[in-house]
Amino acid sequence: MSAALQSQINGRVAELAAQLAATASRPWTLMEVCGGQTHAILRWGLDQLLPPGLRLIHGPGCPVCVTSAERIDAALELAVRPEVILCSYGDMLRVPGGAAGHDLLGARAAGGDVRLLTSPLQAIALAQACPERQVVFLAVGFETTAPATALLLRQARALGLTNLTVLLAHVRVAPAMAALLQEPGNQVQGFLAAGHVGAVMGTAELGQLVRRHRVPVVVTGFEPVDVMAALLRLVQLLEAGTPALANAYGRVVRQQGNGAAQALLKEVFAVVDQPWRGLGPIAGGGYELVAAYRDFDALLRFDLPPAAAAPPPEPLASPCISGLILQGRALPPDCPAFGSACTPERPLGAPMVSSEGACAAYHRYRRPAP
Known part of the structure; x- marks a missing residue:
């Protein structure tokens, strides 16, 4: 980034921070539910520019982080089977399961065939190259990556692949936001919503959340100016007593979202209740495969229990919170x-x-x- 551009960004952020300080007349507690926004806030020190009383807390904005321990345990069980090639994104290899110290990286070190993919479609090439093995893709992510998994399964069915399945761990963001608002002692008074999810799903579900829970939501992106502008808009709505949905990321997010991606999701997935790590079961919090794609379900192929039916792990003697x-x-x-x-x-x-x-x-x- 050039020094001139850096100076422009810093100047605009400072302007927005000054407007925010002039607007906030009382304490407010706001939450962002996107890991990219969390990193932008900390990298640019945006939280340190907020006026006194304006509190910013971080929600479960990382799909890797909220993948349930039960789903990781299922992946660990599959990873040690000699007929299985277990593959997923890089971060997933180090996420702990229900037992302390157990992760897919450890399973690979112990001899399991665990591989890192950068795209779900790479699983097709892997299944074609290893017809004698069972390829299992641990599919994680919000609604942003779920269409790619759906495309993987559509192509696998068209190719007639019988040695490819998915261990599904896709989660849905708006139901998690609703669950947080319903928690005893909830302090969240307004949300910054993830722009990348809105780009796929549109804003209808967020609008329903606003109407049901009477909290303002502002959709935004990940750049410092985007985040500060959204915080200003959110505080303006709170100060006015207006529980409304605002789209501060109009260059990317449209009300209707991405119709092609939504059609893929509807073709392959059905919405179900799903446990989130740290939050517990969430109504409508994830996806399962529809009947036409059930043959690609690794839980069924290998006769594993669904996450919701798995016994909870024993509490760990760990200081981790x-x-x-x-x-x-x-x-x-x-x-x-x-x-x-x-x-x-x-x-x-x-x-x-x-x-x-x-x-x-x-x-x-x-x-x-x-």
Whole structure:
């Protein structure tokens, strides 16, 4: 980035911060539910520019972080089977399951065939190259990556592949926002919503959330000016007592969203209740395969229990408070293990693993000097 552009960004952010300070007349508690926004806030120090009383907390904005321990345990069970090639995105290899220290990277070190993919469609080439093996793709992500998994399955069916299945862990953001608002002791008074989810799904579901719970929501992107402008708009709505939905990311997000992506989702997936790590079961919080694609369900192919039916893991003797962090009830520095027992190299909790996790963001940008 050139010095001139940096200066322009800093100047615009400062202008918006001044407007925000002039607008906020009382304390407000706001939450962003996007890991990219969390990293932008910390990288650019936006939270340090907020007026006194304006509190910004971080929600469960990282799909890797909220993938349930039960789903990771299912992947671990499959990874050690000699007939299986287990593949997923890089961050997933280090997310802990229900047992302390157990992750897919460890399964690979123990001899499991665990592979890293950068695109779901690579699983097709892998299945074609290894017809004698069963390829299982651990599919994670919000509504932004779910269409790519749906496309994978559509193409796999067209090709007649019988050695490819998915272990589905896609989650839906708006139901999680609703669940947070219904928690006892909830303090969230307004949301910054993820622009990349809105680009796919549009704004209708967020509008329903606003009408049902009477809280303002502003859709925005990930650049510092985007985030500060959205915070200003959110505080303006709160100060006016107007629980409305605002789209501050109009260059990307349209009300109707991406029709082609939504059609793919409807063709392949059905909305179901799903457990989120740190939040528990969420009504409508995820996807399962529709009947026409059920043959690609790894849980059915390998006779594994669904996540909702799996027994909860035993409590771990760990200082990690990642559950509270994912709920927005604590910040990473509040954790006694942060930066000492828990680091990106040796993570105790999922938010320290993923590049989008709040703990990883704080460790990168706010780690105390040694």
